[in-house]
Amino acid sequence: MKRWVPLLGLVLAGCAVGPTYQRPKVEVAGQFREQTKAEAASFADQPWWEVFGDPVLKELIGQALERNYDVRAAVERVEEYRARAGIATSGYLPAVAVGGGFNRGRNSDFVPGGGATGNEVYATAAFSWELDLWGRLRRLDEAARAQYLASQDTRRGVYLATTAQVAQAYFALRELDARLDLATANARAFQETADLFQRRYDGGLASALETSRAEAALGDAQGLIPDLERQITAQENLLSFLVGRNPGPIARGAGLELQTLPPRIPAGLPSALLERRPDLRQAEQELVSANALVGVAQANYFPTLSLTGLLGGVSHEVNQLFGPGKEWSLGPSLNFPVLQGARLSDQKAAAVAQWRQARTHYEATVAGAFRDVSTLLDASRKLADLEALRARTVKAHQEAVGQANLRYASGLANYAEVLEAQQELFPAQVNQAQARLARLANRVELYKALGGGWNLKDPGAWAAPR
Secondary structure, eight states: OGGGHHHHHHHHHOOOOSOOOOOOOOOOOSSOTTOSSOOSOBGGGSOHHHHOOOHHHHHHHHHHHHHOHHHHHHHHHHHHHHHHHHHHHGGGSOEEEEEEEEEEEEOOTTSTTOSOEEEEEEEEEEEEEEEOSSSHHHHHHHHHHHHHHHHHHHHHHHHHHHHHHHHHHHHHHHHHHHHHHHHHHHHHHHHHHHHHHHHHHHTTSSOHHHHHHHHHHHHHHHHHHHHHHHHHHHHHHHHHHHTTSOSOOOOOOSOGGGSOOOSOOOBOOGGGHHHHOHHHHHHHHHHHHHHHHHHHHHHTTSOEEEEEEEEEEEESSGGGTTSTTOEEEEEEEEEOOOOOTTHHHHHHHHHHHHHHHHHHHHHHHHHHHHHHHHHHHHHHHHHHHHHHHHHHHHHHHHHHHHHHHHHHHTTSSOHHHHHHHHHHHHHHHHHHHHHHHHHHHHHHHHHHHTTTTTTOOSGGGGSOOO
């Protein structure tokens, strides 16, 4: 045993060939383009159940994080890569295989001692252990562990994306509900106008033309309702799918106009995105894995040293299996890659090319993250201004409808003026609802772009507190 000690010491002291990973240098500004000043606090620091105040929405998100199909697949993907990492780690350990068998037969009469019938029992145990002199196994283990960490970040990204999808689908549903309410109220107003003209026509105070135009306007207003109801059903079915259940009705919480919006959204420091956004962390771990595989390709140029052993025996009886007939062997084996053609160099060239692709992907993902946050921060302010302008427009149209009705009742205007005022009010109200939806969607996208819930690393932490 003592003669193996120097060799084991050499193994333990062996270095891993190949490049040591270093994070690529990326240009990171001190603050986002749309920030007035840099601040460490970020909207992404809040858990999702504090970002969304609607209790029905929170219940839907909680269900989706448990039953959504993408979430379930992401969880199993983590388990797959955990097992793959275990396979790579097992390369450090010796491999032992045992076998055995039993035969009963008769020898040929033409061989010496032939014609006899008897039993034969055999057993073998084979042993092999690759000594990681050049770090090939260590690099394989490093690559597998990086892929496992990348799968964990992928899972967190799926959690965040699912949260955003459910929130956006729910807000879109509430916007459709608001438009249906507006369409119903609009149809009711046109119904009242049509009834008024019909009474006036019956009394000889209105023309047939005015009455027909009122009926046509009523038909246009009522025709919007079935289409909106169709869209609402489709949106409910989408939400049902996202939360992992069969199509069906969706409960409602606060109305669109009552959904909370923060007065301002702190974005945090741009450099923090490198640690918070799951897609950036995933891209970096994939780069770590590609870097390690370059080391594996480089280690393939060097010889492999293994310890191999064999223990076996053959006997006519089981109790004599490891008696005088046993055999064993133990010793090192060294394999040199001598004539490989261009295989090894091409393997390394492919690994280096994959590493460069991973580096480019990481750099592009970082640049895209900065772009997303800057664009959404600017949109957040502009959409707030847009909603305020749309509210003013609606108020002006409501006043115009009131004035038109007064003028018509006083005989100072004809029906065309009333119809025009009513027809302009409904689109303005729809535009206001859409502006509100755009602001809510912007908040969801900004939370996602900032890596919201980055501190909820444990999968169980994503569940909302009861």
